[in-house]
Amino acid sequence: SDIRVAVVGAGMMGADHISRLTNRVAGAHVSAIVEPDAGRADAALEHAPGARAFASIEEAIAADAVDAVLIATPGQFHEPVILPALDAKLPMLCEKPLTQEPESSRRVLEAEQKLDRPHIQVGFMRRFDREYGQLRDLVTSKDAGELVMLRCVHRNPSVPDAYHQDMLITDSVVHEFDVAPWLAGSDVKSVEVKYPRRNSLAPERLKEPILVIIELENGVLVDVEMNVSIQFGYQVATEAVFEKGTARIGQPNGLQRWQDERIFQKEHASFTTRFADAYDNEVQRWVDAVRRGDLIDGPNAWDGYKVALACEAGVTALNSGGIVEIPHEERPAFYA
Ligand code: ISE
Known part of the structure; x- marks a missing residue:
């Protein structure tokens, strides 16, 4: 059955991924939108039928609304989403960069290696x-x-x-x-x-x-x-x-x-049109990998750290x- 995706961040890339998941990607739908800006959250909900808005990833996880996470906030906000999602053993597609400094990326690598295999794919769409x-x-x-x-x-x-x-x-x-x-x-x-x-x-x-x-x-x-x-x-x-x-x-x-x-x-x-096919392909392959149980199909957190x-x-x-x-x-x- 369809996987339920929480999209974190409904700015330009988040909104783009929400319409992609809703209209073009098979096997997934947006179940949760995590966005602190109420105006942006409301606008995003209109493009994601059935989705609910949450103030934090922790709340979305606690509501049992999520099978996988797509992180589309600016880079400095990635780590605080990645760590709770790893704690909940959720697979995730994290927009580039993984994190903004090698030190925070190392913390992510350490947390991820407590799981049985990589759960993080980094959104290098090229x-x-x-x-x-x-x-x-x-x-x-x-x-x-x-x-x-x-x-x-x-x-x-x-x-x-x-x-x-x-x-x-x-x-x-x-x-x-x-x-x-x-x-x-x-x-x-x-x-x-x-x-x-x-x-x-x-x-x-x-x-x-x-x-x-x-x-x-x-x-x-x-x-x-x-x-x-x-x-x-x-x-x-x-x-x-x-x-x-x-x-x-x-x-x-x-x-x-x-x-x-x-x-x-x-x-x-803009990159949203130049790489539209690449993004579609990236997200479809990620969803397929999550559904198969492979969890990722693309650059992993080590690539993000490098x-x-x-x-x-x-x-x-x-x-x-x-x-x-x-x-x-x-x-x-x-x-x-
Ligand atoms: C933007 O964040 C991107 O990721 C684009 O691919 C890149 O071309 C642009 O320079 C960045 O600002």
Whole structure:
């Protein structure tokens, strides 16, 4: 039967996941919405027939209304939801990041390892994007030889008022810290940040764009142009350089139109549309895994911890310059 999902946080991502679970994902429905803002909670309830609102995850669990949890609050509020959900042995899909610091991620790892197996999937949705999957298959097949470099662009038209300088790393490059190691099959070894000329259209509090150079343990170099005031639209694209060729993903697609001596093609405005299929696929596969009893089918809390380490190094590199190294850590068998 359908699993009953508690969605924690009904902001932009929470609302997006609520409509996904209600309208597009099979085998699950939203039974509980945990959201402190009453206006947001009411708006969300309209899109989740039969769901009830709760003030905390503890209350939703106590009401016996939950089989699984989808956490969509901002990152600093993840740990206080994850720990009680682990206590109740509930599987969960936690939006990125797992937590914002390696220390809190370590607390989560410790609590999770008291259970029989991983219960936490981290919401790095790019792994569920079709083209990212094809690129990973190309890397593992070695059809084009070994992977040598990944050249990434990550562009947002603008960012909300609450977005501050460190979030270039912790909220945005966080995705490359997950997906580049996943594509290349190797952990992050070091991070460096360079500042080009500042975009005068960026909000005054931000100094960007930035160029992030990530070295992986296997020698693959990753460069990321991180740009959050590019105005024209939302764009995430990668060129992979192999020994015998190159490959590109994330190119504009769809209808091309010629008129009035111009060529038009639609570009995305937001990650909610750019990655809509990836999110659908991610949540469907998570629900299927929960129903099968596998509990997760995607990046786990160890992956989330490694990303937290990379973000910590990235923030140091952002603010102090230089190449910041991350010591190697073996993946525990629990997270194999
Ligand atoms: C946002 O939080 C995301 O996760 C998006 O994928 C990313 O492109 C954006 O820069 C972040 O602010």
